[in-house]
Amino acid sequence: MTDTPLRLLLDFDAFSQRDHHQPPAFLHRRDRKFALTCEQQGRTPNARLWLEHMARLSGPGADRSAGDKAIRLWRRINTGFVLVGGLLGILTMLGLLFYDGGQRINITAFLAFVMLQLLLALFTTVQSIAGWQPWRWLTKRLNRGSTSDTVHRLQPALMARASHLGGLSFATTGLLTLLVMVVVQDLAFGWSTTLNTAADRYHQLILWVSVPWHWVWPAAVPDLALVEATRFFRAGGQSNAVNPEQWGQWWPFVVALWGVWVLLPRLALSLFSALVIRGKARQLLNNHPAMHALMYRMETPTIDTGNEHNDAGDMPDTSTPTGLSPLPASNLILAWAGADKPELPQGLMGPDTQVFGAGGRATLAEDHRAIGHIAEALAGQPGGAVLVVTRSWEPPTGELQDFLETALETWPPHVVVHLVPLSPDPNQPPDDRQLRQWLRFAHRTGGDGIGVSILPGTPQDPYVIREQVL
């Protein structure tokens, strides 16, 4: 489908416009995979292969070519120029060859017109190479809706080709009209100028103009005698000295003049403009921002660091339905997981306080023994309370939960259990966030049967203060 650099560029441009809406990660994976496939097949990935690959994957029924629209538009513009050029060629030649039998057809005017055509052709080429766009208003109108920068940059070259094709058509129909007129009419050519030019000087000019064909078609190079004989002056009236046949002997020169200086340059410049378009299309493709991005995607390995999994919305419930309770008076302390190391705060210790240990380095059997000892101590204390001292920064685990559940089953039903999380600095209350996790744990494990307290006298004891106020 991408048989010319222009079509390749337009297809690529159209495809890259569509890619704008794709997520970058997808594009990277897609193109890198294509590059790796090419590598396996021993091929060097390029835009043509890439587009073919994309078209193949889209399967039959997909757009035959994404650049078709632009190509069709320019084909229409070219056809328009060819038709208008052809028509103008006929009219212009008829105008140039207008001969009513009274006057001669002036070769000098012919030469000037050919020179003008040549200059126009050259100007068109120069303008396209320089990038001027005197036709922009026309292309803008025809190209409504398309805002591609690539097409915009290619317009001077495309417009030059349209113009040259129009010129070529102009020259061709002009030449055909000339030949028809030569056949069906008697044309009388002569030369005339206001300047004081001698026939030999004029002949020199004619020889110079005829250089390209003088060795191919010598009959199309007028000799000095014909030049001398066919000068005319409009004020001089009809000259009978010249054989009427001689007036017509200029026609091979006129045909060659038109063919070589109008038709051939247009033909050559049309071909040249096609080359310019190819070159420019290649250059634009190579410098296309999307091409750089594509090459980058093809050359760069796709790295997936495992960042697609998303469970950020699956957060635990961190609402805390209960608050801190005042610390009950108790002489039974259970230090969980070494919370009594190096020592328990003085505020907790009384003269008859008993401290038991469980969790941490203790074995499960030692945990059970501690539960049993506390149960024995509670037996003589109706309405007793047990303080379970923990390290606030070590989060409560299943082991503590197991321990408390077993203890609550073992201890008398009226016993109040209070968790007392300590902070690393005994003079400071535990961090608020840490306290909240203990409150949630107590609520989960024992419902109302387990409270959470902090040491009395520590500054910032907001929960206790709140309860006292209430």
Added chain:
Amino acid sequence: MTQPPVFAVVGHPNKGKSSVVATLSQNDAIAIALEPGTTRQRQSYPMTVDGRTLYVLVDTPGFQRPRRVLEWLEAHSVSASDRAETVKAFVTQHQGDGRFTDECELLTPLIEGAGIIYVVDGSVPYSAEHEAEMTILRWTGRPSLALINSIGSEDYSETWQSALGQFFQVVRKFDAVRAPFEQHLSLLRAFGQLEPDWEQPLEEATGFLSEHRRKNQSQAATLIARALEDMMAYREKRTLTSAQASGISDEQLAEQLRDRWYRHQRQREQTLRTDIEHLYHHQRIQRQEAELSWHNEHDLFSEDSRSTWAVSRRYLTTAGFGAGAVSGASIDAITLGHSLGAGALVGGLIGAAGSYFYGDRLMLPALNIGVLKDGFKTATFGPVQDSQFGYVILGRAVDHWWHISHRNHAGRDFLDLEPADHHWLESLDKPARQAIQLAFDKCRKEQSMDERQRHKFIAAIEQSMITYDDWRLNRA
């Protein structure tokens, strides 16, 4: 094909396992909360290059009942040689047992051959409570590495280091939220040291990650350059019919245009922010940043933005000279050097004078309200004529890029983009300054840049990113 190395990140609950995984897998969508039990199931995070897995990180729940597990293991083991098998038997026997869900989840990858990455919190005192779980991990017989992560501000890492040294082959400190990228790579290399077969894939992975980061920086520069080009060249246009024109004064029209122009510029800037964040795989950042604002019709920005991000008049003059000289040099080229460099000199002087007189005033001669013609009135606002606008956008963009590129994916705090307190751009080299000024001038004049100029512009932006990084480093 050999299996890629797998690393199970394990530990006590709430010690930052998920943070470590989030940072190393560059995933900011992993649930992280200061709540034990946030991770309920193990989750694999494979690192793949072109579909080939180089290593896998597995995030796991924390130990809940390690002493009970250890008691079971000890009761079922006869000698040291059967310990790994006994751990496997424990998992087989307790699959589906609600009490040991977390233990089964975290031990499964280990019995399947994963390496151990044991995470502790170095900001809290060492606790013997961890010894049971460390013993279980030792029983698995897998290669192991301990990571001392720091969640809080205190530092107890010394005690942890000596305790962990008795259980693990390697002990490393790693702050999941603050560790710079080089430390991520160094940690991954350390993972590779745990077993000879793992060294090569981890070495390869760090190479890819390093290269990927370098390319990300270039990509970020391209994104910033594109946004700057868009914003500097943007023009807000409104065409009114005669009836509409009669119903609105020029002042109101100007006000409307300015409003719309600012709204567009803010949106474009936000798009750039999101693009940069997505480039670095940050999908969920909550940002706090002063938005583009102005005080009165002559000022593009608030006084703060100007003093923070705009460059000095001297800077503008030198950059303007350079940019003018580049334009003037084309005259020398046309005359095939016969102008003896006068083009460059004159161009440079014009550029410098323009920058000197127009710079630092934050003027906005960008408003153009046409007269009523053919029943229509056209009013435009922009492109902005003041290159300081570009420097403010550039400063803000580079600052944001820096924060994003240095932000670990474990970070969940607000990204607070506080303005910098120094004209860091002053340390940018001359060619880069000139390339930036030239690009701004081109946009101002509504001229498009060719590929070579655009390439230089992007390179200059990248250079300014490096300069900013250096400045931040030295400031710290």
